[in-house]
Amino acid sequence: VYLTRGVNAATVAxxxxxVAAFTLSADLGEVAEGxxxxxxxxxxxxxxxxxxxxxxxxxxxxxxxxxxxxxxxGDELSDPYxxxxxxxxxxxxxxxxxARDGEDDVGETIELSASHNGNAVGAVTITIxxxxxxxxxxxxxxxxxxxxxxxxxxxxEDFEWNIDGDIEELDEDNERATGMWSDGTTLxxxxxxxxxxxxxxxxxxATGARVEEQEFGLDxxxxxxxxxxxDGQGVAWVSDSxxxxxxxxxxxxxxxxxxxxxxxxxxxxxxxxxxxxxxTMWVLDGGKDSxxxxxxGSGEFLAEYGLAxxxxxxxxVWSDGTTxxxxxxxxxxxxxxxxxxxPTEPREDVExxxxxxxxxxxxxxxxxNNSPRxVWSDGAVMYVADANDDRVYSYNxxxxxxxxxxxxxxxxxxIGAFDPMRREYEGAAPEDxxxxxxxxxxxxxxAAVHIDPMDADEEADGHQVDLAGVREITVTxxxxxxxxxxxxxxxxxxxxxxxDCLRGAVSVGFSLVVFESGTVDDLVACAGRRHVTALxxxxxxxxxxxxLGAPDFVNARFRALFADGVRALLPLVVRSExxxxxxxxxxxxxxxxxxxxxxxxxxGFSLVVYEGGTVDELASCAEAFGISAIYTLADDEWVxxxxxAPDFVNARFRELFADGVPIAAPLVVRSEVR
Numbered sequence: 001v002y003l004t005r006g007v008n009a010a011t012v013a014x015x016x017x018x019v020a021a022f023t024l025s026a027d028l029g030e031v032a033e034g035x036x037x038x039x040x041x042x043x044x045x046x047x048x049x050x051x052x053x054x055x056x057x058x059x060x061x062x063x064x065x066x067x068x069x070x071x072x073x074g075d076e077l078s079d080p081y082x083x084x085x086x087x088x089x090x091x092x093x094x095x096x097x098x099a100r101d102g103e104d105d106v107g108e109t110i111e112l113s114a115s116h117n118g119n120a121v122g123a124v125t126i127t128i129x130x131x132x133x134x135x136x137x138x139x140x141x142x143x144x145x146x147x148x149x150x151x152x153x154x155x156x157e158d159f160e161w162n163i164d165g166d167i168e169e170l171d172e173d174n175e176r177a178t179g180m181w182s183d184g185t186t187l188x189x190x191x192x193x194x195x196x197x198x199x200x201x202x203x204x205x206a207t208g209a210r211v212e213e214q215e216f217g218l219d220x221x222x223x224x225x226x227x228x229x230x231d232g233q234g235v236a237w238v239s240d241s242x243x244x245x246x247x248x249x250x251x252x253x254x255x256x257x258x259x260x261x262x263x264x265x266x267x268x269x270x271x272x273x274x275x276x277x278x279x280t281m282w283v284l285d286g287g288k289d290s291x292x293x294x295x296x297g298s299g300e301f302l303a304e305y306g307l308a309x310x311x312x313x314x315x316x317v318w319s320d321g322t323t324x325x326x327x328x329x330x331x332x333x334x335x336x337x338x339x340x341x342x343p344t345e346p347r348e349d350v351e352x353x354x355x356x357x358x359x360x361x362x363x364x365x366x367x368x369n370n371s372p373r374x375v376w377s378d379g380a381v382m383y384v385a386d387a388n389d390d391r392v393y394s395y396n397x398x399x400x401x402x403x404x405x406x407x408x409x410x411x412x413x414x415i416g417a418f419d420p421m422r423r424e425y426e427g428a429a430p431e432d433x434x435x436x437x438x439x440x441x442x443x444x445x446x447a448a449v450h451i452d453p454m455d456a457d458e459e460a461d462g463h464q465v466d467l468a469g470v471r472e473i474t475v476t477x478x479x480x481x482x483x484x485x486x487x488x489x490x491x492x493x494x495x496x497x498x499x500d501c502l503r504g505a506v507s508v509g510f511s512l513v514v515f516e517s518g519t520v521d522d523l524v525a526c527a528g529r530r531h532v533t534a535l536x537x538x539x540x541x542x543x544x545x546x547x548l549g550a551p552d553f554v555n556a557r558f559r560a561l562f563a564d565g566v567r568a569l570l571p572l573v574v575r576s577e578x579x580x581x582x583x584x585x586x587x588x589x590x591x592x593x594x595x596x597x598x599x600x601x602x603x604g605f606s607l608v609v610y611e612g613g614t615v616d617e618l619a620s621c622a623e624a625f626g627i628s629a630i631y632t633l634a635d636d637e638w639v640x641x642x643x644x645a646p647d648f649v650n651a652r653f654r655e656l657f658a659d660g661v662p663i664a665a666p667l668v669v670r671s672e673v674r
Contacts, residue, residue: 021046022054024114024122030129033098033105036370037126041083041114042091049087054116056081056094060109062128067105069388070112071095071329073270073286075224075241076176076387078194086287095330097370097388098128106130158398159360161367165381165394167208174201177385179227179239179273179316180374180392184421186211188251189374189385189392190225190238198225200238200254203392205378216254222247227273227284227316227374231296235260239271239283246274246283262299268292273317273327273374280342284314284326291317291324291353293342302342306352311335316375316385320401322484323359327372327384332365334375334384361395369393378421379404380443403479403486404443410465410473411437415490416531417579427490428529429467437462438473440488446480467492493525501526504666505583506576509636512666514609517568520559524548527574534575537561538668541604569598571607571666573633596621597669605670612663615654619643626673632656632665 021044031037041054058064058081070077072094077083085092096110105128113123154163170177170189179190187205192198202214218225222240230236236251237260248260262281264271270287280302281294289312293302307314313330324339337353364372364384371387379402381394404420412433415425420443429436438451439462452474457464465473475488501522504513515523527535528548535546539561546558596617599608610618622630623643630641634656641653 022114022116022121024112024124026112026124026126028126030127031096031098032129034368034370035098037096037098039094039096039112039124039126040091041085041094041121043085047088047090048085051087052085052116054083054085054092054114054121056083057113057115058111059113060111060125062098062105062108062110066099067108067128068096068098068110071097096126155396158396158400159363160396161363162381162394162396165383167203167392169208170203170390170392171201171210172390173197175390177387177390177392178225178373180376180383180385181228181230181236182376182378182383183230183232184378184419186214187376187383187392188214188228188230188236190228192225196220196223198223200228200236200249214252216249218249219247219256226271226286227275229274229276229281231276231278237262237274237276237281239274241270241272241286243271244269246271246281262294262296264294265292265301265304267304268301272315275317275319275324277319277321282317282319282324284317286314289314290350291326291337293340301346302344303340303347304350305340306350307337308335308353308355315373318375318377318382320377320379320484322401323356324353325359325361325375325377325382327364327375329371329373329387332370332372334361334364334372334382336360359398359401363395364393367393399444400446400481401479401484402444403447403477403484405440405449405475405477405486405488406443407439407441408475408488408490409439410490411439411462413467413490413492414529423486423488425488425490426528427473427492429492434468435464435466436473437464438475439463440475440477442477444480448478450476450478452476493529502530502532502574503583503664506530506532506574506581507636508576508578508580510573510575510633511636512633512668513572513574514664514666515566515570515572517566517570519565520546520562523562523566530574530581531576531579532574533577536573536575537570538602538605538607541602541606569609569664571599571609573607573668597625601625601627601669601671603671603673605668608667608669610661610665610667612661612665614660615641615657618657618661622669625669625671627669627671629670631668631670638668 023042023044026037026039028037062068072083083092083094108128110126114121155161174191176192177189178192181188182205185205187203189201191201198218200216202211204211222238224240224242225238226241227239228236230251234251235257236249237246239246244264246262248257250257267288268283268285270285272284272286275282276296279296281296283292285292289307291305295302310331311326311328313328314326315329316327318325319339322339324337325334327334336356336359338356369384369386372384373387374385376383377397380397382397384393408418410427413427413429413436415427440449442449451463453465455463456466471492473490477486501516502513533548536543544558544561546555596611597608600606628643631638639653639656641650
């Protein structure tokens with residue numbers, strides 16, 4: 001540019017049409033079956049203000065999906081294959097994981113090429129090699145047989161493969177396992193299907209059997225599920241690596257509970273595993289390699305904590321309240337950190353987590369658990385789901401950090417079935433029980449057990465507690481190494497009616513029972529002691545319910561119906577989640593009813609009490625009241641007696657009452673007469 005006299009400025013337009021110089025390289029030219037190779041696509045000294053899409057093309061003799069899979073940013077890729085170079089990044093890694101499936105893929109090739117904006121970047125070729133001969137302790141073939149080696153023996157050593165606790169074969173449709181949570185009985189396992197089949201699968205934790213009635217599908221927006229957790233009170237949360245929230249569901253029905261959704265912070269947009277302690281919700285992020293903390297009640301963001309550099313592909317998370325474990329796909333292990341105490345007010349700076357290498361699980365990558373995802377522990381073993389081999393692995397938790405009880409009982413005080421994972425109990429003592437002996441045994445011999453209140457009678461056997469004025473009893477267990485404490489609490493109910501006031505056995509599900517008499521509050525207290533969660537009566541052919549623990553407006557109609565008290569020998573249908581309780585001993589003598597059947601018989605269905613007798617006598621009584629059908633509950637199923645029906649129709653009812661129908665037996669009847 002030449003400036004003439006009088007001209008002292010010029011404008012130059014530069015056409016920036018440079019093409020970024022990308023390179024493509026592989027860390028291995030040959031990878032053994034079951035092994036992993038990494039291909040790096042690098043922008044040579046160039047960064048971008050926005051993410052760049054790189055197109056991948058596959059060729060060679062190996063078959064994608066069968067012989068190998070591709071993954072980037074911790075997620076498996078599918079056709080059409082594309083990978084994003086993040087804004088500001090200089091490279092992106094693509095992982096090639098070859099399958100060890102019994103098929104001979106040795107010598108087959110994987111050819112991977114990449115392009116950017118239509119411009120070829122480069123290509124690499126990787127050959128699948130023979131796997132090394134496995135030691136006898138590595139591979140386990142369930143249900144083996146024959147004369148060959150049977151696989152590894154279960155181990156009792158800390159952090160090692162337990163094997164006995166494994167769920168060896170997931171359902172064939174549950175082929176892409178991700179997050180996992182359990183209540184100690186059922187294990188809920190997420191599946192991130194290739195299509196629209198994303199769902200929550202359920203398995204019996206003890207047997208591995210599928211429990212389909214507890215499964216549910218996910219919201220159409222929840223298509224990249226990564227982690228799940230439940231409060232045990234009916235709500236389950238599911239994270240999504242492509243959404244800005246945790247989705248809330250009713251755990252029993254699978255229905256959405258949108259008002260309980262938790263909105264995530266802007267930096268937490270690649271949500272992975274989740275875990276909560278009832279107060280704080282912890283959410284992993286695979287993009288920032290961080291652990292985020294939120295207030296569980298309000299959903300407010302509290303803090304972000306950084307993971308170790310080696311923990312760069314995090315997926316699952318679980319904590320015992322002291323240590324938090326994070327599974328990692330690339331490292332094929334579980335990293336351990338001290339669980340921090342989150343601030344009460346939001347904090348913007350990112351603090352690193354304190355790593356606890358002595359409590360890490362290094363076994364997954366050594367035993368074939370090469371794609372660790374969801375993690376959960378019952379305190380005895382750590383369960384780790386695998387995304388690619390249809391199995392949930394189990395590893396021994398270290399004995400030294402075990403602060404669980406194996407049993408807890410209060411003499412004369414009913415607390416229901418004990419579960420080491422459950423810490424809160426309600427106790428009910430009859431009026432004539434004024435003291436109790438507390439028996440608490442720790443799982444580990446070296447653990448310390450402290451009971452409060454203090455021993456009221458040191459000369460007597462066991463730990464004695466005087467119940468006068470006592471509203472709760474706590475048992476604190478300290479782990480053998482002193483690092484953990486677990487507190488079990490029994491809240492004692494105020495004096496009220498005995499559980500015997502509810503006649504009849506209470507099973508898991510629905511049962512028919514009879515209430516002696518009293519107020520609605522008496523009935524509710526009695527029902528609570530029998531582990532009943534809901535009460536139902538029939539009024540003018542319609543069901544009226546009382547849900548224990550529900551707001552007053554929910555139960556207003558039931559209370560209005562019995563505003564003057566609950567009449568003697570009221571028949572009810574009750575629902576219980578367990579544990580079941582047997583029928584209390586029947587009174588020695590019961591005054592005869594004024595008629596053979598007590599209760600209002602309306603058109604449609606009614607609840608009545610029968611005076612007792614043979615099935616034929618019951619049928620005659622029912623006929624006199626214009627009743628056409630009689631129903632009872634057995635093992636949560638209705639069993640019917642249809643008047644005037646052939647014998648085979650009523651055979652099961654007659655078998656059920658072969659020795660006669662008990663005195664004051666509750667029944668549901670149907671009448672067509674107004």
